[in-house]
Amino acid sequence: MIDRVSTEVVRAAQREAAAWPYRELDLARLRADGWHPTPIHDLILKVHQRCNLACDYCFVYTQADQTWRDRPAVMPDEVWRAAVASLGRHVRRHRLSGVRVILHGGEPLLYGVSRLGLLASELRAEMPAGCKVHIGLQTNGVLLNEKVIGSLRQHRIMVGVSVDGVEADHDRHRVGPNGRGSFAAVRDAIDLLRRPENRSIYGGLLCTVAPETDPIACYEQLRAFEPPMIDFLLPHANWERPPRRPAGTTTPYADWLVRVFDRWYDESDAISVRLFEDIITLLLGGGGQSEQVGLSPSAMVVVESDGAIEQVDSLKSAYDGACATGLNILHDDLDAALEDHGIVARQIGRAALSAHCLQCPVHQVCGAGHYVHRYRPGSGFRNPSVYCEDMRILIGHIRDRVAAEIRQRETEVVEAR
Template sequence: MKLWPYDGSCDATTSIAEGWRPHPINEFIFKIQTRCNLNCDYCYVYNLGDDSWKQAPAELSDELVDAAAARIRSHAMRHGLPSVAVSIHGGEPLLRGISRIENFVGRMKSGLAPVHVEISMQTNATLVTEQVAARLAELDIHVGVSLDGGEKSNSHRLDLGGKSSFARVVRGISNLSRFPGLVQGALAVIDLENDPADVYGTIKDLGFTSLDVLLPHGTWEALPVRKNPDRRLDAYAPYGDWLIELYRVWSTDESRIRLRLFDDIIHLLLGGEYSFESLGLAPAQLVTIESNGDIELVDSIGFTYDGAAATGANVMTHELDEVLTHPGVVCRQIGARALPEVCRSCPVLEVCGGGLISHRWDLLNGFKNQTVYCSDMKKIIDHIDTDVRGRVERADTAGVGAAG
């Protein structure tokens, strides 16, 4: 039996008849390196059951980089996209040295011209020397660093020998910080054992101006730590409670840094749109290019079951437009129609958007479920909504008083 979205529910022809129009791909994650020098126990690439990396080439070849650039350029020109975003991922992208990054960036920029390309890179920073940082700055690459907080909070991010990576990460961050504007932000995975104040304080003290926090990957078939199978909106919400405490710390900090999750929730509460897959209902316009040239869906979906991210397309043989009609792309572009009734009738639908698609998986309905973090998202969104409304009302009252 085929499960949603492969049961015909997200057929492109039917969706077009119902008013959907394909949105072009404008963001590309490139897996230029499939090996890593760390062994983070929560990593969806290596440690959550997806073994596809074992069969994948260790590196993305020059031939595939050139083919991908040509496909992206063709797609962008066809759809009138003046610019696209390319994010360099791994494994650890710097595992084979800065020369691999230089080669990739040069080929990508020359192959995409005249289409402008914004290039970013996600790294664990353990291999960032001052010379590497200087070259990254020259290449105009925006660097994101994966770090869960202080040394104790970073206990999941060990090297291949089981030793802490924290000191090496801090040294790499120090080297990156020598070049203003180079570091894009920190990316932290939530651990309920970690103190939100310590996580936030450490990231800020290290000089980051932006932080994004991620819910650890889990599904209804493999529940996250401390979650239970209760699907009610008011069910036990330990991650919601953790996020509320983080929000308290952040919102009362007069010199607070950007915290993307909270900033984006507020933006959506105030009527804005957001295109990242974990929030809101805007169409997803992202694909992943694997080291063998395969064009896949968002890479984090791969841990749910074998082949979950596959589209059957490859940069050597397929145009990107062919991927736009794949059910896995269609279902991430049709908004609320991709969600179950419990989501469509939820008061925070426009903000939550159903959560990250990979967190909705079960063996009965495929991906057409509420997120395993449903109660947590409802709790933190309601909390922020109440706080923002209160601040607006107090500001309005103060304004009236001043005017009087």
């Protein structure tokens, strides 16, 4: 009974904060029209709420939602065991061929590698035969050393590292509590991951776009780390808190990304850049695999350190409580999350887009951008992205480049005959 009251309180607050989807999405109508939810594919476990860095743009600690303060710093064993058991039931019920569990924070390595190893072992044991289990973590890299990497390798835990380009740019934002930059520690960590014996767990690099920086220097720095993949993230912003735009610029994020794209595309690098490859695949008529572009269903939930089942924590940049579902893994089944309007809204493709977006042909590729970037107080998440113009410029540029390459190949084929 207590849980139901709590869920109702959360839903009432969500209806007040965001008309779409919490008041306007008609779930009964969707079901009547034949829509079915997409089962959870990515489970994010917030094993540690605290971080050993204090990045100035962090959406967890520096933005609207401050719920981390009320939660246990460390996820108790009973919480992750409940999450593992629930995921096992979910996989069996929906006969999933694969799932990903991502260990997140805060800084997940603060949890300790022995506990992470135990979690990974029990997780693999719980999943049915035939289900591929991918376990990964995203770290700021500071705590990665030979011993830690050896343990992660032993437990087949993939490692993604966050790094913001060259040392000066990285150290401007990604600092420790003492204000000192973290680049040197991250570089040492990545050097370890690049070793042949560790490459099997080297997932890739995340970099947040900073339009005042040199994009080519940033890209070349990331490339020098020899990652299997790179992704560029737009800083979280919305219509209430628009992104920072240097004076005299209108689309600085597109301008920055276009320069990186041209360097990457011209060099035919074997390194994948998720954002660019997603856009090219979408332009070819395929589906996107990331949250930033496309209309593919989003099939992820977060389990917080107190067991709360939530939406992805980038939503914390919108308003206090924006991630909440009112559910808890200690009492509720994962399938219950598939009834949450916030989660449903991210699984219904075009039906979640604004009239403005539907009139624009680019929506098939941009998908209205990252869900978080659509937020406007009151109306909620049925708006164009606050990065709309940047996305249009970037996608248009990529389309021009790819179309030119296809024409070139066509010409070469004709001439060869």
